[in-house]
Amino acid sequence: MELTGAQSLIKSLETEGVEVVFGLPGGAILPVYDPIIDSSIRHILVRHEQGAGHAAEGYAQVTGRPGVAIVTSGPGATNVVTPLANAYMDSTPLVVITGQVATNAIGTDAFQEVDITGITAGVTKHNWLVTDAEDIPRVVAEAFHVATTGRPGPVLIDFPKDVANATATWSPPGPMDLPGYKPVGEPDAAAIEAAAELMLAAERPVLYVGGGVLKANASAALLELAELTGIPVVTTLMARGAFPDRHPRCLGMPGMHGNYTAVTAMQQADLLVALGSRFDDRVTGKVDAFAPRAKVVHVDIDRAEIGKVRRPDVGVVADCRLAIEALIGALRRRAGERAGSLDPARLAPWIGLLDTWRERFPLAYDAAPPPGALDGSPPLKPQYVLETLRDATPPDTILVSGVGQHQMWAAQYWQFDHPRTWVNSGGLGTMGFAVPAALGAKVGRPDRMVWAVDGDGCFQMTAQELVTASSERIPIKIAILNNAYLGMVRQWQHMFYEERYSEVYLSPDLPDYVLWAEAMGCVGLRVTSPEEVLPAIEKANEVDDRPVVIDFRTDSMEQVYPMVASGSSNDDIVVHPSQQGLAR
Amino acid sequence: MSVGSAPSGPGQVVPMPLAGGTQARAGKRLRHHVVTLLVENKAGVLVRVAGLFARRGFNIFSLAVAPTHDPRFSRISIVVDVESAPLQQVVDQLDKLVNVVRITELHPLNAREAELLLVTVAADAVGRAQVIQLAEVFGAKVVDVGAQALTLRLASAPEAVDDFEEVLRPYGILELQRTGRIALPKLGPEA
Ligand SMILES: Cc1ncc(C[n+]2csc(CCOP(=O)(O)OP(=O)(O)O)c2C)c(N)n1
Ligand SMILES: [Mg+2]
Numbered sequence: 001m002e003l004t005g006a007q008s009l010i011k012s013l014e015t016e017g018v019e020v021v022f023g024l025p026g027g028a029i030l031p032v033y034d035p036i037i038d039s040s041i042r043h044i045l046v047r048h049e050q051g052a053g054h055a056a057e058g059y060a061q062v063t064g065r066p067g068v069a070i071v072t073s074g075p076g077a078t079n080v081v082t083p084l085a086n087a088y089m090d091s092t093p094l095v096v097i098t099g100q101v102a103t104n105a106i107g108t109d110a111f112q113e114v115d116i117t118g119i120t121a122g123v124t125k126h127n128w129l130v131t132d133a134e135d136i137p138r139v140v141a142e143a144f145h146v147a148t149t150g151r152p153g154p155v156l157i158d159f160p161k162d163v164a165n166a167t168a169t170w171s172p173p174g175p176m177d178l179p180g181y182k183p184v185g186e187p188d189a190a191a192i193e194a195a196a197e198l199m200l201a202a203e204r205p206v207l208y209v210g211g212g213v214l215k216a217n218a219s220a221a222l223l224e225l226a227e228l229t230g231i232p233v234v235t236t237l238m239a240r241g242a243f244p245d246r247h248p249r250c251l252g253m254p255g256m257h258g259n260y261t262a263v264t265a266m267q268q269a270d271l272l273v274a275l276g277s278r279f280d281d282r283v284t285g286k287v288d289a290f291a292p293r294a295k296v297v298h299v300d301i302d303r304a305e306i307g308k309v310r311r312p313d314v315g316v317v318a319d320c321r322l323a324i325e326a327l328i329g330a331l332r333r334r335a336g337e338r339a340g341s342l343d344p345a346r347l348a349p350w351i352g353l354l355d356t357w358r359e360r361f362p363l364a365y366d367a368a369p370p371p372g373a374l375d376g377s378p379p380l381k382p383q384y385v386l387e388t389l390r391d392a393t394p395p396d397t398i399l400v401s402g403v404g405q406h407q408m409w410a411a412q413y414w415q416f417d418h419p420r421t422w423v424n425s426g427g428l429g430t431m432g433f434a435v436p437a438a439l440g441a442k443v444g445r446p447d448r449m450v451w452a453v454d455g456d457g458c459f460q461m462t463a464q465e466l467v468t469a470s471s472e473r474i475p476i477k478i479a480i481l482n483n484a485y486l487g488m489v490r491q492w493q494h495m496f497y498e499e500r501y502s503e504v505y506l507s508p509d510l511p512d513y514v515l516w517a518e519a520m521g522c523v524g525l526r527v528t529s530p531e532e533v534l535p536a537i538e539k540a541n542e543v544d545d546r547p548v549v550i551d552f553r554t555d556s557m558e559q560v561y562p563m564v565a566s567g568s569s570n571d572d573i574v575v576h577p578s579q580q581g582l583a584r
Numbered sequence: 585m586s587v588g589s590a591p592s593g594p595g596q597v598v599p600m601p602l603a604g605g606t607q608a609r610a611g612k613r614l615r616h617h618v619v620t621l622l623v624e625n626k627a628g629v630l631v632r633v634a635g636l637f638a639r640r641g642f643n644i645f646s647l648a649v650a651p652t653h654d655p656r657f658s659r660i661s662i663v664v665d666v667e668s669a670p671l672q673q674v675v676d677q678l679d680k681l682v683n684v685v686r687i688t689e690l691h692p693l694n695a696r697e698a699e700l701l702l703v704t705v706a707a708d709a710v711g712r713a714q715v716i717q718l719a720e721v722f723g724a725k726v727v728d729v730g731a732q733a734l735t736l737r738l739a740s741a742p743e744a745v746d747d748f749e750e751v752l753r754p755y756g757i758l759e760l761q762r763t764g765r766i767a768l769p770k771l772g773p774e775a
Contacts (some may be wrong), residue, residue: 122639126682129627145680180624180685304676413593 005133006031006164012038012140015172017070020443022052024207026072027112029099031164044443045471047464049076051436052338053083055091055465058440061423062398062448064217066093066147067440073099076159078119082430083124087154087388088425088515089236091215093147094154102162103131117158125153126181130160133168140171150183151302152215154355157402184301186317187326194314195273195297196330202271202339204350205231208254211238211244211426212276216584218321219243219419222275225324228331230344232354234262236277238426239419241416251354255283257408260361260575261354263562264584267570269294270354276300276320280308299323334495341369360583363412364561364576382406382481385533386413389451389479392537396421397439397449401432402458404488406481408560410453421448430462438476439469449477449541456482456513463516463577469547470521477540478522478549483556484508491559508553517549526551615618615667616645618695618767621660621678622686625651633660636681642674643667646764657685661766672763688769695767700740701749702727706756707734722748733758 003011009032013021020042025033036043044053049071056067071080077098087094099111117127126146128139128457139157199205201518213222219242226249233243234254243250251253254262266272272294277283284290287309298305298312299320306315314321314434335342365383386409399414401407401425407424416422423441425433438452459480486504493501515523523543527536527550540548576581625631627710630649637644645663652659663738664674675687701724708714711732719736722744738748742765747761 121628121635125680170603178682181682301679304673304680306676307670308673309678395730 001169002167004031004035004168005130005136005166005168007035008133008136008168008170008388009140009159009164010035010041011170012040012137012173013041014119015137016140017065021068021070022046022055022059024049024052024072024076026074026076026099028073028101028161029076029159031072031098031161032070032097032099032159038138040163042069044468046436046468048193048283049079050082050187050432050441050464051465052284052467053094053096053464054081054086054430054433054436054462055440055443055468056096057083057087057090057433058400058423059444060087060092060094060424060440061437062420062441063444064215064420065146065444066152068094068095068097070097071099072112073101073116074114075110076365077114077116081120081123082155082428084120086425086428086430086433088123088125090425091152091211092154093152095143095147096154096156098156098158098455099494100129100158100160100211103160104162104499105503106160108141113362114318116156120156123154124156125151127435128157128226129141129158130163132513133163133166133484136163136168137170137173138176142178146178146181149214150181160504175478183197184317185319187299187316189324189326191314191316192323192326192330193297196327196334198271198295198297198314199229199231199273199327199331200334202231202269204265204269205229205271205273205347206251206265206269206294207231207233207243207263208236208266208274208277209233209239209242210236211242212279212320213239213242213564214276215322216276216320216322216421217419218276218324221321221324221328223247223512225328225331228328229342229346230351231273232351234266235416236280236283236426237411237424238413239277240411240422241419244417246417251358253411255280256285256566257560257562258283259363259412260562260573260579261357261563263570263573264357265354266291266294268365270432271295271297272314275289275324278305282563284309285564285568285570287545289571308553311349356368360401361562361575364578365558366578380528380533380554382409382529382551382552383553384530385479385481385527385552386410386453387516387555388533389453390414390538392534393451393541394449397451398423398438398443398445400424400434400438400450401453402452402454403429403431404455404458404486405483405558405560406453406455406458406487408488409481431458434458435462435469435476435478438478439465439474442469442474442476452478454478454480455487456480456484457486457511458510460506461510463520466522466547466549473545474547475544476541478547479512480549480551481554482508482513482551483554484522485556485557487556487558490556494559495563496567497559513549513551517547517551520547522547522549524549524551528553574576585615593639598773602726615665616663616692617666617671618673618692618765619662619664619671619678619695620688620690620767621662621684622652622688623658623660623672624683624685625658625681630660632681633662633678636677637662637674640677646762648766659766660693663766664764668762676680690767690769694770696770697738697742697767698744698765699765701736701740701745702735702761703749703752703757704733704735705752705760706732706758708732711755715752718748718751721772762768
């Protein structure tokens, strides 16, 4: 079939099953935008290329399918570097197509030329510069293959304008040419046996579950493993929802702002079974002091994660679902041979201890500011807003968040009972992620209610994508926890810089978020007192033809508890002031 | 580390004791390993490899690149300072590069290593004969002759190249270039 390079690209995307792309055109990518008119693929015109990237991430995180973004060369390309880095850190499959100047102009500092394959080499799994239109079907097939297999991640295809304009024959992609790419899958049997043995011998085991479990669609297998063994589960920031919070064995989130029980269970464990988690510094605190008595089983699809931070006793390089299923098989066999080896009573003392902690150190906040500490700030607590929102939305609601205090409260106070219902920026911590990611999530799952919890600072970074949402009739809902501050930075200055607040004040009403929302075609609401919270949420839930923004004026003074200070041992976790005197 | 499931083969490093010996004298190369990468012969591959070292904070001590007998592939030989990074982590990260086909890690004790040196030495009427004599001892060739200097070429084991450099130093080294070492595994009795 004779096509232009641009037509060939679009046809290749269609062949990959792409249903939607997020993008914004410009000079170098112009030829590609012409066949988009005739394509079955839906194109969503964003207002900033960063929005295209994050929307593609939101789409990918909720669907498990790769998100696709198309942008032009130069500034269009550099504007997607942040989403690429974000997706690289959080292992989100993304295919980004950038326009490029014509091949004979590459290297001449041509208008809107940047070396985007060079710039993004460190934040993509791989990237390609297409120099021959005949290569397009193969390169696109390779790009989708690399993005979605093994440890998923972002890839980039740089597409020069003359290649887009060239004529080429399109044929279904033949064999891929990736001699150096060999993703693993099946676990090694001996390692599984060794891991199973450790799991049976442990007296204080914890399943340390990371985002890899979601990527591997291993939630059902994990539930079976947890119920078979009775071993309690912690879910990291990237894994919220991988194991239901309502399950009695779920301890919730560990880490810098994890709850006391999850953090301390890991510290005191004699066995950590790390499943698709990577011993991130926000989870381990001071590495030398992390889980000092624990043996470690580490399952990850990326061999380089095994031993990168903590040397495991047993390493398993495999897909998490396959590894968990193999573990279940190995444990069942042992239980058949040795009666009582999986008797739940064996863990009773450990579970008893965990229950004591759970009772003594639940998540806590002061329902109203302490008397005299008001300083005119409104008595609306961000945690109360989240609890109300949680209870007033369907259990399979997709919750998206920005980065900051509001993100931590969302991760703490929400009840995640379903996989792929939590979308956030974990590894990179990208402010401005929420609005575009929520848009992408809603495009991917139009059947679900999608709420974003955003900070006032974050919102100001990418709010323009609400114009995209309005014009495309994508009815997302945004709860701004407007504390008038870059709150998380303020918290650090409060705790570690003697309350010397440097450049963190934002003002509660500049901009006027309600007017701004309305100007962008959204419904805008403002809430200043606890009584107004539920009615406003209910009103927002009823809107389904446009986005809604609620400006919740929350207490500026509120701090996120518990907290492990950066670089400290997790043993030195700081709990809420009301719990600080309690015996540990 | 016991990585139970890690199959041996490409990308798998078998930890081995490190040699002292001749390395100790060189000081700076006290703990080196040679990592040899078979890579796809495509634009930008060297940048990806070098960029990975830079990003992850690993040190490259020396580097040599050339096509193999199969034009689709090149071989990159990198001398890694194992003080700067755990070797297994270096290899595992390199293995993730899509263009890297195979990685062989060679301990100096199990490798035949070679390096090429070009050196211009001050050699007046008095010194000239001595320098030429030293060159003969080391198996170096005189490749250029000037009124006050000689240019010599030596291809040899890196330790011999080190030694040659040392003995020439008192005469006055005017310019010197080394290629970085390349290596192949030693042949066992069955090879
Ligand atoms: C792009 C970017 N710039 C800066 C930071 C550093 N940072 C982390 S949290 C935060 C404050 C976020 O403020 P806001 O969105 O109001 O959230 P809050 O903490 O108040 O809930 C900042 C500036 C970041 N994570 N990302
Ligand atoms: Mg704020």
